[in-house]
Amino acid sequence: MLDEKDEQAYILGAVLTLANRLQVLGDKLDDQMTMKQWLLIAVILKSGSSSPTLSDVAEMIGSSRQNVKKMALLLEKQGFVTLTKDNKDARILRLQLTGKCGAYFAERSDREARFMDSLFQSFDYRLTEGLFYGLTRLTENIAQMEADSYEDREV
Numbered sequence: 001m002l003d004e005k006d007e008q009a010y011i012l013g014a015v016l017t018l019a020n021r022l023q024v025l026g027d028k029l030d031d032q033m034t035m036k037q038w039l040l041i042a043v044i045l046k047s048g049s050s051s052p053t054l055s056d057v058a059e060m061i062g063s064s065r066q067n068v069k070k071m072a073l074l075l076e077k078q079g080f081v082t083l084t085k086d087n088k089d090a091r092i093l094r095l096q097l098t099g100k101c102g103a104y105f106a107e108r109s110d111r112e113a114r115f116m117d118s119l120f121q122s123f124d125y126r127l128t129e130g131l132f133y134g135l136t137r138l139t140e141n142i143a144q145m146e147a148d149s150y151e152d153r154e155v
Helices: 004-029 035-046 054-061 065-077 099-107 109-119 125-154
Strands: 081-085 093-097
Touching: 004 035, 004 109, 035 054, 035 065, 035 081, 035 093, 054 065, 054 093, 065 081, 099 109
Parallel strands: none
Antiparallel strands: 081 093
């Protein structure tokens, strides 16, 4: 039987390993789009804005603005997003999904559904809910650690 600290170390290692393995599996799902690109599009969809800023999307993903811009430029070349300067402040770049993007995701929705079904095939409601709440708490803790780290640098 593992003690709490050993379980926590296992969880950290598992999260890091699973992230890599999920990325490899997800990248095989579609030769036109990587998992990171999919995440970028999903974040734009869930942002609550039809054209969120590049900086806001980078913060939501937990990535640098430069990395998100690089991904967005590739997606723009493919016709999935547009990057436009803000009307009020030309330094601000906004991201917007295109009609092609919507059509593309509608076309691949069955593949995504099968992927999700396979990924969570042995999960019941209780396990799904427990993992959801655990990851939500972990996300909150990470956000607090990031805020604390930022405050430490400001002093």
